[in-house]
Amino acid sequence: MPTLKLAPALNVSTWLNTNQRISLESLRGKVVLLEAFQMLCPGCVSHALPQAKRVRDLFSPDDIAVIGLHSVFEHHSAQGSEEALKAFLHEYRITFPVAIDAQSAQGGLPQTMSAYQMQGTPTTIVIDREGRLRKHKFGAEQDLTLGAEIMSLIGEKNLPLQTASIEKQDENCTDAGCQIPNH
Amino acid sequence: MPTLKLAPALNVSTWLNTNQRISLESLRGKVVLLEAFQMLCPGCVSHALPQAKRVRDLFSPDDIAVIGLHSVFEHHSAQGSEEALKAFLHEYRITFPVAIDAQSAQGGLPQTMSAYQMQGTPTTIVIDREGRLRKHKFGAEQDLTLGAEIMSLIGEKNLPLQTASIEKQDENCTDAGCQIPNH
Amino acid sequence: MPTLKLAPALNVSTWLNTNQRISLESLRGKVVLLEAFQMLCPGCVSHALPQAKRVRDLFSPDDIAVIGLHSVFEHHSAQGSEEALKAFLHEYRITFPVAIDAQSAQGGLPQTMSAYQMQGTPTTIVIDREGRLRKHKFGAEQDLTLGAEIMSLIGEKNLPLQTASIEKQDENCTDAGCQIPNH
């Protein structure tokens, strides 16, 4: 019988839109939507971030935490500064907490992105009330699907049996998202 | 403590896209999405029917039945015939069962529409596994919301306590739907 | 040097949204947008008719006449009656003149559709101030393109030299329009 794995810890250099650092442990008991994005990723701006805002508006903060994860893996000088991200969050009216994914000392992918083995941005991660990884989707997800999946996890009382799977986006991603080169 | 009421029975003159008549009783154990529409209602064509198709595609037929209800309350000669509706369902590729709401002998609203006290079309009705009315919404509903509500009912094991409420659409409905005159 | 042909005459059984019959001759001096549609054609409802309404709103009636042409070539019993079309025009708030394309005595395509050798609906026809056919496009056209083409004809003073060409829609048309079978 497959078992579910705990979601990897967030490795964050700076938090925005919140006064305190947030750990996944501190969110036990809530479902967590973790939306990995880059401010210059067209699919993040047009689809994934507006969707995360709708999730924040629809569900109770007692049931779900919505967190943005700014995982910069390209154009570091353009989108890598805290100041640039702050301006972006202001202009796009994103008010939920946003974590800046910690860059790796050796270069390469930022650390949380790497720990989750993400393929690029946007990536939508959903974690259950017990901290286990339940959804990992690269690219665009339908609202109807995400709404159903989140509600399913909100309603969970018992240990679920299914294992999280990484869905690879079928379609060519050039318009919808930013895939890590040679991934 | 409020109690939930059983959804009124469907009063149907003709069924399309199915070989047999369907009753709500026969669907006990499944959630039911009942989408009331008119083929010449712009909001039904542009929003509610495509949404019902997405619901049909996303969820298992073991968990939810999707049913269209053609509740003609105006332009009877244009959209009131079975033949016109068949052509419409063909062109818009609607393959789930569609019930033609029975016209009343005295004129006025068709009978199912009247029993549910609908305000117009589109109206989205959701019925739980035990046949109780759980959602009644006139006008457009967000995908994220509907997905979450349906999944909540799919996951229900115990008797719920909340009562179905009729949400009245806030905005002016002229573009989105067809309100019953003087309603 | 190619020469331009006069657009074929309209062969109309009934006019709606106007008190008098309209001939192309009577429109000499104006550009004419002729939008061929069927009320149960999804691409007509979602794209071509809203676009024709925008053309009507943008340009002066002194410069361009906008005319709908209801060319029913399938589902005659559902969409072939004047009463059905009237209800449709009312619900979709189409107020420009609409011609019902005359059915042929031998069956087959309606007569204006046949005279223009249309491939299906929607078909967008543009006729210049001197009555010559200048655009014939089956399927969806971009607003930017149509706006530019109409304005070019509005501005014409001299005899143009280019010949009207029939552009065949590249993409599979099942969602966008209704192609005549075996065309």
Place this chain on the structure above:
Amino acid sequence: MPTLKLAPALNVSTWLNTNQRISLESLRGKVVLLEAFQMLCPGCVSHALPQAKRVRDLFSPDDIAVIGLHSVFEHHSAQGSEEALKAFLHEYRITFPVAIDAQSAQGGLPQTMSAYQMQGTPTTIVIDREGRLRKHKFGAEQDLTLGAEIMSLIGEKNLPLQTASIEKQDENCTDAGCQIPNH
């Protein structure tokens, strides 16, 4: 009789997507679409820049020059660097020439923006073949309208008589664009 004014000169610190500096004088004989934007302006990203790309795709480069003008009046540290703009142009696949509007020594609005008395971004400017200002619109413009206006100017042979007017956007601009504070 009103006379048309020459469009003010561009005051540019750096040109991107071109090997040489461009002046309006050097474009005499062509219509010019000048699209003023900021990379963190939502209405620019979602509407004005995609529209400018469509204009570039539709019309001949012999008839119209399409130029972006990056007029940063806020969040200078986030969007003010050449490197940030280059990354943005790459990710959004903008290939027409883009001018970085010269900042003023005294602070305040960038110089070209100021010379044109722009109210914010996006602002769509159209200049005729003789270098005269013919359109100045703050906020979103319809494709049908812009296509018609550009084609009208492409077709011009004689001196036109109408004067360019500055259209003020009616609706509240918070979603569509970025208005200069206290403008």
